[in-house]
Amino acid sequence: MRNLNNHLHLCSINTATLGHRNIYKMIDAIASHGFGGIAPWVQNLEGQNIKKVSQSIRQAGLRLSGYCRSPYIPASHHTQFKKNIEANKRCIDDALTLGSPNFIFVVGSIPAGSSENIDSVRNQVQEGIAILNDYISDSPIVLGLEPLHPMYAADRACLNTLGQAYAMCQSIDPKGDKVQVVLDTYHCWWDPTLYQQIDMIGKNKRFCAFHICDWLVPTKDFLTDRGMMGDGIIEIAKIRSAIEKSGYEDLIEVEIFSTHWWQQDMNYTLNICANRFQSCC
């Protein structure tokens, strides 16, 4: 298990942790606090010149831990499904322009008002990821499948466990390493088979990203009440130990969706992230 103390270069900050702010100010702040990486949230890049953002990230000395996140894949009609796939291709192109090693999928689920069900949207996702796997075959990028907590299964992600994500990797890309799995402590901490899954996926070199934050008790909002590391009940260090033991040696990304933290001064939030990364993870 890696020593994180005085090793802030192992930590990446997902810009969603800082809310809606100017991307260049976020890049500067993240770099000046000594973090080693950044993961731009797609909303923070809206209307920006991706190439210029990419240059700015390099100039600041930051690595990219990922580019989040995909447009949803499932649709009520095939025409819309095809549009969703095209939208994903454009985002993958942006990820390549950014120089991100991966593109992170929050795959979507049952479209509002549709007659789809959990099984049919899971099939759509399987089909969509297979198409996108073909699309990236000659690119230096990985598709990162992020299983989301089951409380999002109806409307945000029908991919809900590490085992399910890994099975999809194996099915679409059995011999390669272009479709991989993202482990986020918030989404997976509760899984009774967590450590078996981590061991299996890690040993098969199928993790492309590791996201951390905490689960607060009580959690007051489904979406925007995620916790700073150390403020909740997730055993982040134990999970990190497991993924690193299984072979993961890349950046550790802090991703916290929280109205509480969005209301704080950006430098204050980054200070706390730095302290907690070194003391609670």
Added chain:
Amino acid sequence: MRNLNNHLHLCSINTATLGHRNIYKMIDAIASHGFGGIAPWVQNLEGQNIKKVSQSIRQAGLRLSGYCRSPYIPASHHTQFKKNIEANKRCIDDALTLGSPNFIFVVGSIPAGSSENIDSVRNQVQEGIAILNDYISDSPIVLGLEPLHPMYAADRACLNTLGQAYAMCQSIDPKGDKVQVVLDTYHCWWDPTLYQQIDMIGKNKRFCAFHICDWLVPTKDFLTDRGMMGDGIIEIAKIRSAIEKSGYEDLIEVEIFSTHWWQQDMNYTLNICANRFQSCC
């Protein structure tokens, strides 16, 4: 798959669906609407003479589909753990007095402010259920382990999947049938391995109860925004088909925690339950 149309005798109403009301009025209303069963919620029996309630249920011609729910098992200290086990024994005694075929466990999880973690409380639950299994060895009652949705894993139930509950049954009561599993559509619908789990547990005769309600989109509250059958995205009929195909032939229990439904007239709610049971399940 059983035909539910004009077979309301296959339906049981969990009194939690009707909120905080007089238990005798609830018994009368449930019987007069033609339902076949009732599952008293422990809070609806507070301060009541259990024997008298039991007689009233029989006189109304209702069967019991269960008695919900257990005091939480995990504790910060062993003294409190023992108290929790004793509290469970008293509830099991009440379940026997009621004549319930089972006692339903919502097992609890990490006690507030404690240094316990998800693994340690899972171990406590395993230990506690084993003690209670010894306690009921000569009684005509079954312990029903109900896995709750993972969004409750931190504070309400560290038992979160059918597979996990079944593994606990097998571990504590490998040859017997005194520790069984409860399938609630609300808690398990999202599970990518749902139908394999149902098939395995059902074929081993390990289901003691089947609860139904729906998952609303959006869900506005973690606890009290469960949906009436047909108002959400759960394929209740498909899940019922699977559990019945695996051998389940007991009552189907409607259990809906919902401030919306609690605010309605009790007879209106029961009317809708009856209609939806026959048309959407």
